[in-house]
Amino acid sequence: MTDVDATDFAVVVYREDDRWEAEILPVALTGDLAGLIHALRQQPSLGGTVGLVSVGDDFFVAIRLLGDEVMLFLSDVTASVDWPLAGQVLDYLDIPIPEDEELDQVLPVGDMSIFTDLGLDEMELGAISGDLELYPDEMLLSIAGRLGFAPAFERALDAVG
Numbered sequence: 001m002t003d004v005d006a007t008d009f010a011v012v013v014y015r016e017d018d019r020w021e022a023e024i025l026p027v028a029l030t031g032d033l034a035g036l037i038h039a040l041r042q043q044p045s046l047g048g049t050v051g052l053v054s055v056g057d058d059f060f061v062a063i064r065l066l067g068d069e070v071m072l073f074l075s076d077v078t079a080s081v082d083w084p085l086a087g088q089v090l091d092y093l094d095i096p097i098p099e100d101e102e103l104d105q106v107l108p109v110g111d112m113s114i115f116t117d118l119g120l121d122e123m124e125l126g127a128i129s130g131d132l133e134l135y136p137d138e139m140l141l142s143i144a145g146r147l148g149f150a151p152a153f154e155r156a157l158d159a160v161g
Helices: 027-031 033-041 077-081 084-093 122-129 136-147 150-160
Strands: 009-016 019-025 049-055 059-066 069-074
Touching: 009 027, 009 033, 009 136, 009 150, 019 150, 027 033, 027 049, 027 084, 033 049, 033 059, 033 084, 049 084, 049 136, 059 084, 059 136, 069 077, 069 084, 077 084, 122 136, 136 150
Parallel strands: none
Antiparallel strands: 009 019, 009 049, 049 059, 059 069
């Protein structure tokens, strides 16, 4: 279940010269939170750096670095049972992995206000991540659209294949 396939990707998004830019990151980082944070720190940006990761058809992770601050958002806490990256996010946030009886509901965890200053409030982020009709890549595209960097995000994904 943790095999990396075509639905796994990681993208770094940043502002350069008042324009959003996005670049694909190595797919190996879709299972390595520390590696993701390190890769995001390598990209200088005045407004901070955003990392968007889609894993399988199951969940996504959003990471935002602002100076030394690391903000994390995981779209589905239950993914932590099966996927290393989701478990690493919970560990970073100091949230226990859910027990079997807690696995019946898809709930996001982490910083719900991660994108509030960019125009995506907590309610909208919750609504997007809770839409069971959407796959994680579609949720991320919706977020990218609300934040104003959908074209750059799509170009980065098109470069993958």
